[in-house]
Amino acid sequence: MKMLAGFTSTVQSLTHVVIALLGLGIVVSLLGGNVPFVSGIADNIIGLVQSLGDAGIVGLIAAIIILGFYK
Numbered sequence: 001m002k003m004l005a006g007f008t009s010t011v012q013s014l015t016h017v018v019i020a021l022l023g024l025g026i027v028v029s030l031l032g033g034n035v036p037f038v039s040g041i042a043d044n045i046i047g048l049v050q051s052l053g054d055a056g057i058v059g060l061i062a063a064i065i066i067l068g069f070y071k
Contacts (some may be wrong), residue, residue: 026041026042026045
């Protein structure tokens with residue numbers, strides 16, 4: 001059980017780091033324009049939101065599930 005708790009803690013820490021890097025990438029791509037490694041983040045997020053919007057109720061359910069992972 002102790003090993004599982006350690007694994008869960010590691011996954012949570014990595015998730016927080018990835019979310020922070022994602023936020024930083026969005027800000028850098030919006031401010032800096034064409035920056036290597038982060039230039040397509042805003043475009044990818046816009047594409048994801050548009051595809052979820054086009055999916056209708058299924059997209060809404062998918063968005064709720066995705067937001068559930070972050071809570």
